[in-house]
Amino acid sequence: MGGRFEEALDDLASGAGARDAAEASERGASAGGATHPGVEALRREWGDVVLHHEVQAGDEHVVYIPPSRNVEVLRWLKETPGQAYDLLKDLTAVDFGGGRPLQIVYQLRSIEHRLELRVKAELPLDALEIDSVTAVWAAANWLEREVYDLFGVRFRGHPDLRRILMPENYAEGHPLRKDFPLRGRFSRLEQTRRALALDLDSDYTTEELRIGRGGAGTEAARGAGG
Amino acid sequence: MGLAEGGALPVVGGAKDGSPSFLTTRLDYVVNWSRRNSLWPMPFGTACCAIEMMATAASNYDLARFGMERMSFSPRQADLLICAGRVTYKMAPVLRKIWDQMMQPKWAISMGACASSGGVFDVYSMVQGIDTIIPVDVYVPGCPPRPEGLIYGILLLHEKIRGESLKNGELRRETGVDGEPALPAGTVEAVTVPFGNSTKQNRASGLVPTGAVLRPADRRP
Numbered sequence: 001m002g003g004r005f006e007e008a009l010d011d012l013a014s015g016a017g018a019r020d021a022a023e024a025s026e027r028g029a030s031a032g033g034a035t036h037p038g039v040e041a042l043r044r045e046w047g048d049v050v051l052h053h054e055v056q057a058g059d060e061h062v063v064y065i066p067p068s069r070n071v072e073v074l075r076w077l078k079e080t081p082g083q084a085y086d087l088l089k090d091l092t093a094v095d096f097g098g099g100r101p102l103q104i105v106y107q108l109r110s111i112e113h114r115l116e117l118r119v120k121a122e123l124p125l126d127a128l129e130i131d132s133v134t135a136v137w138a139a140a141n142w143l144e145r146e147v148y149d150l151f152g153v154r155f156r157g158h159p160d161l162r163r164i165l166m167p168e169n170y171a172e173g174h175p176l177r178k179d180f181p182l183r184g185r186f187s188r189l190e191q192t193r194r195a196l197a198l199d200l201d202s203d204y205t206t207e208e209l210r211i212g213r214g215g216a217g218t219e220a221a222r223g224a225g226g
Numbered sequence: 227m228g229l230a231e232g233g234a235l236p237v238v239g240g241a242k243d244g245s246p247s248f249l250t251t252r253l254d255y256v257v258n259w260s261r262r263n264s265l266w267p268m269p270f271g272t273a274c275c276a277i278e279m280m281a282t283a284a285s286n287y288d289l290a291r292f293g294m295e296r297m298s299f300s301p302r303q304a305d306l307l308i309c310a311g312r313v314t315y316k317m318a319p320v321l322r323k324i325w326d327q328m329m330q331p332k333w334a335i336s337m338g339a340c341a342s343s344g345g346v347f348d349v350y351s352m353v354q355g356i357d358t359i360i361p362v363d364v365y366v367p368g369c370p371p372r373p374e375g376l377i378y379g380i381l382l383l384h385e386k387i388r389g390e391s392l393k394n395g396e397l398r399r400e401t402g403v404d405g406e407p408a409l410p411a412g413t414v415e416a417v418t419v420p421f422g423n424s425t426k427q428n429r430a431s432g433l434v435p436t437g438a439v440l441r442p443a444d445r446r447p
Contacts, residue, residue, distance in 0.1 A: 167316045184350030189415040195315035
């Protein structure tokens with residue numbers, strides 16, 4: 001425990017690329033005898049798409065898939081009647097530091113079958129790109145924006161890939177990456193000046209700004225639109 | 227009424243029945259008396275301090291005793307900005323805009339550790355003290371301060387207002403209206419240096435070393 005903690009701190013201090021990325025992955029031990037209907041079906045229907053299967057915290061099944069095939073696999077998991085993982089509970093990412101690949105995490109829930117499945121895809125730090133799943137779950141829109149904002153992962157095909165939490169004029173990078181300095185890259189003076197120079201309306205699209213000002217959905221707009 | 231208390235010079239005039247019909251006092255005294263006894267707060271609650279601020283306004287602590295029961299959710303009708311909670315850099319222009327929209331005379335209370343100094347949030351996203359954004363009259367320490375703490379801060383502000391003079395134009399001068407920090411640039415630059423107990427976080431920050439403890443192992447007894 002202690003040694004592992006120290007090792008993780010060393011990775012933090014030295015930033016990305018410190019350890020050999022080839023040996024490095026945060027994957028846990030294989031699932032052993034534990035089975036999960038979703039993983040079984042993936043193995044049966046898709047064969048090599050299951051790179052790794054592990055169980056965490058007793059009964060939480062995690063399956064690793066190749067990032068290049070995420071959309072087709074996730075769409076299959078959602079739309080196949082026997083699976084029906086129709087709820088995307090969360091979409092996030094984990095950076096373990098030390099040059100290890102960044103994990104994109106899809107937490108799925110099948111309301112019908114009362115089952116959960118966590119799907120992970122590992123992206124090397126020098127190629128942080130993956131296809132967007134907004135076409136599968138509309139809920140992925142803001143979640144992918146958040147991962148883009150905080151980790152710098154580009155989602156191909158996302159309809160509106162902008163920052164969502166950090167200010168629109170933020171220029172210091174992606175704060176949840178392990179190689180990001182805790183206090184940011186600019187001095188406090190520069191950060192304060194940039195904050196005060198922020199245009200308060202810049203986080204919104206023109207459509208969003210029109211809401212309530214005679215924009216879409218209001219009486220005035222309906223009247224004007226005929 | 228309290229008008230005749232220290233500083234006022236009452237002179238009783240003669241009405242037919244002998245009751246007083248006028249009194250004299252200093253203009254500053256009357257103006258400050260009316261200002262401090264009806265401060266209308268603009269609550270800027272962003273975190274747990276706002277819960278304590280609400281408790282202060284509720285019946286048990288009863289801000290109405292100070293003429294403050296009317297929380298003004300419009301800056302145009304407010305005299306006192308109470309910033310209760312942490313302020314992010316993304317929120318900073320909002321705070322500044324609200325302060326700029328308030329009309330003179332106006333005062334500001336920075337409530338709690340985060341508003342006053344950034345508190346434990348010595349990180350990339352957090353304003354290190356709202357006095358870099360707006361001028362602050364009273365800082366209330368605590369995490370969060372109890373309602374008694376906020377009330378004590380308000381009473382300190384009353385004392386400050388009591389000492390103000392209409393002749394002093396400096397009191398009502400707007401500062402930093404051109405998008406610059408409310409404090410001098412050098413002062414804001416100085417808060418770049420790690421603050422308080424957060425120096426150990428310098429290990430992963432890539433900032434200039436400050437001589438702080440760098441290895442976690444070294445901190446152990």
